[in-house]
Amino acid sequence: MSFIEFDNVSYSYSAGTKNEVKAVKNVSFSIEKGELVALVGHNGSGKSTIAKLMNGLLLPQSGLVKVNGLDTADKKNLFDIRKSVGIVFQNPDNQMVATIIEDDVAFGPENLGLDPKEIRERVDFALKSVGMYEYREDAPFRLSGGQKQRIAIAGVLAICPEAMVLDESTSMLDPTGKKEIMEVVTRLNREKGMTVIMITHFMEEAALCDKIIVMNDGSVALSGGRQTLYDDRLVELGLKLPMSCSVAKRLNKSGMNVGEVYTPEQLAEAICRSL
Amino acid sequence: MSIVVKDLTYIYSPGTPFERKALDGVTFTIEDGDFFGIVGRTGSGKSTLISHFNGLIKLMNGSLIVEGIDLSEKYDYKKLRSQVGMVFQYPEYQLFDETVEKDVGFGPKNLGLSAAEIAERAKNAIELVGLDYREIKDRSPFELSGGQMRRVALAGVLAMKPKTLILDEPTAGLDPKGKEEIMQLLLRIKRECPTIVMISHNMDEVSSYCNRIAVLGGGKLKGVFSPKELFDKEELVAEAGLSLPMPAYISKLLVERGLNVSASSEDELVQSILSIWGAKNA
Ligand SMILES: Nc1ncnc2c1ncn2[C@@H]1O[C@H](COP(=O)(O)OP(=O)(O)OP(=O)(O)O)[C@@H](O)[C@H]1O
Numbered sequence: 227m228s229f230i231e232f233d234n235v236s237y238s239y240s241a242g243t244k245n246e247v248k249a250v251k252n253v254s255f256s257i258e259k260g261e262l263v264a265l266v267g268h269n270g271s272g273k274s275t276i277a278k279l280m281n282g283l284l285l286p287q288s289g290l291v292k293v294n295g296l297d298t299a300d301k302k303n304l305f306d307i308r309k310s311v312g313i314v315f316q317n318p319d320n321q322m323v324a325t326i327i328e329d330d331v332a333f334g335p336e337n338l339g340l341d342p343k344e345i346r347e348r349v350d351f352a353l354k355s356v357g358m359y360e361y362r363e364d365a366p367f368r369l370s371g372g373q374k375q376r377i378a379i380a381g382v383l384a385i386c387p388e389a390m391v392l393d394e395s396t397s398m399l400d401p402t403g404k405k406e407i408m409e410v411v412t413r414l415n416r417e418k419g420m421t422v423i424m425i426t427h428f429m430e431e432a433a434l435c436d437k438i439i440v441m442n443d444g445s446v447a448l449s450g451g452r453q454t455l456y457d458d459r460l461v462e463l464g465l466k467l468p469m470s471c472s473v474a475k476r477l478n479k480s481g482m483n484v485g486e487v488y489t490p491e492q493l494a495e496a497i498c499r500s501l
Numbered sequence: 502m503s504i505v506v507k508d509l510t511y512i513y514s515p516g517t518p519f520e521r522k523a524l525d526g527v528t529f530t531i532e533d534g535d536f537f538g539i540v541g542r543t544g545s546g547k548s549t550l551i552s553h554f555n556g557l558i559k560l561m562n563g564s565l566i567v568e569g570i571d572l573s574e575k576y577d578y579k580k581l582r583s584q585v586g587m588v589f590q591y592p593e594y595q596l597f598d599e600t601v602e603k604d605v606g607f608g609p610k611n612l613g614l615s616a617a618e619i620a621e622r623a624k625n626a627i628e629l630v631g632l633d634y635r636e637i638k639d640r641s642p643f644e645l646s647g648g649q650m651r652r653v654a655l656a657g658v659l660a661m662k663p664k665t666l667i668l669d670e671p672t673a674g675l676d677p678k679g680k681e682e683i684m685q686l687l688l689r690i691k692r693e694c695p696t697i698v699m700i701s702h703n704m705d706e707v708s709s710y711c712n713r714i715a716v717l718g719g720g721k722l723k724g725v726f727s728p729k730e731l732f733d734k735e736e737l738v739a740e741a742g743l744s745l746p747m748p749a750y751i752s753k754l755l756v757e758r759g760l761n762v763s764a765s766s767e768d769e770l771v772q773s774i775l776s777i778w779g780a781k782n783a
Pocket residue numbers: 367368369370371372373398400513514521522523541542543544545546547548549550
């Protein structure tokens with residue numbers, strides 16, 4: 227049994243009306259515990275819909291979604307499923323519930339019925355992880371776009387879920403901020419075994435994941451390990467390779483063999499080795 | 502001179518426990534014809550700064566002249582709004598009308614233009630952003646793709662025929678193809694709306710498209726630079742939460758390893774590596 231299983235899942239918005247949009251079509255994949263997964267694809271390819279199917283916010287109209295073996299379509303499983311899969315959504319404005327930042331971050335752990343001391347620790351840890359501890363007593367509406375995104379991430383970190391889905395949750399952050407958040411989640415993945423699913427348009431981030439699922443028009447077009455980035459079909463699907471990969475590919479084609487690299491550092495090393 | 506900013510300071514909720522200085526003595530000038538970038542960490546004051554440019558935030562301190570309108574005196578608000586087009590972060594969240602054409606025509610309608618002029622402006626703006634007017638005009642903006650919605654939102658601002666266009670992270674959330682298309686679109690728009698000011702967290706974008714870049718940090722201006730000047734300043738880049746554009750970053754890693762490479766595009770990078778390799782194997 228895999229941790230998250232999609233078995234032939236389809237979902238349409240406004241199903242049965244003339245405005246029906248088939249957002250997810252016959253999608254199957256599985257994610258194991260502790261995996262670091264990138265979910266990529268063009269705008270409208272179905273990524274956010276998949277995220278919402280992962281914790282029962284949307285239910286499949288056909289097929290089956292299971293988390294820890296629990297069917298998301300069975301209402302009595304929802305509490306356990308939402309406790310294990312935390313999602314940070316694309317638009318942070320829709321996620322703020324409280325008028326004070328630390329209350330907002332505490333909302334998740336409070337719902338889990340934890341004791342106040344544990345809640346305090348988790349809230350502090352989460353706010354420090356995203357660099358917003360000094361803002362804890364302020365109001366969410368008084369934040370900049372990127373600061374709101376950081377708070378939304380903290381809100382899910384505080385739940386300490388088994389799996390965290392980040393749906394383009396760093397799109398408004400500065401380069402350093404993006405890197406810091408990436409480091410926080412990869413550390414939790416490595417040290418605590420947290421499963422991480424990154425939905426992103428930054429292929430540099432996808433290159434740091436163990437597994438890549440590529441969506442196209444509601445279907446899985448490609449999936450596999452990191453080497454998927456060297457699959458020629460990726461470019462045909464309108465995606466852009468991380469620059470280290472595309473440079474390596476072009477050097478390889480010209481006969482200078484640098485092999486398959488995934489980061490700028492690996493590229494630089496490989497170039498020096500083959501000179 | 503398009504925008505002259507002098508000693509601009511702004512404090513949110515002054516005199517309360519939540520008082521926060523978002524801008525602190527900022528002085529610089531944006532010239533006519535600039536493709537001007539504004540960069541800096543989250544919370545550094547970028548959005549607060551540009552919100553002053555179309556009068557959305559009232560001047561608290563200092564002086565500000567936009568397209569010849571002095572905002573430190575009593576000024577014609579409508580005139581300012583029609584000269585300065587503002588495209589917010591994720592502008593598609595602000596689409597509201599039932600058809601694309603009505604949404605785009607909303608601004609001109611508010612200017613009190615004739616029905617014929619409104620229709621003409623909407624049509625031109627929709628075509629300017631690269632959408633098929635006849636195909637799209639009667640559709641609901643809400644059933645479009647992310648990239649299309651972003652273009653409709655942009656068209657709504659362009660229908661006001663602004664002289665200066667200000668954009669807050671115009672490509673955030675778009676896929677790579679959508680990002681490239683919007684940037685190309687801005688170059689095309691620049692022929693009719695010659696001054697463009699853009700906030701961005703994407704260093705590759707800023708370095709390829711902007712001629713001058715202002716760096717903000719903690720509400721203060723750290724300087725205005727050409728892309729080359731900025732990305733040569735390693736310390737400032739790190740301090741301001743920025744990163745090098747990818748070709749420059751890979752070049753730097755190669756320089757550290759003793760190779761002589763200085764590239765500003767992927768093509769340049771590949772060519773210089775291949776020529777070093779070719780020379781060694783000659
Ligand atoms: N409405 C508001 N009320 C009070 N403080 C605010 C408000 N909006 C922003 N701030 C504060 O002002 C400072 C500057 O915010 P601003 O939105 O200008 O940042 P920014 O550079 O645009 O950030 P980002 O890159 O995240 O969009 C931040 O400390 C922020 O918390």
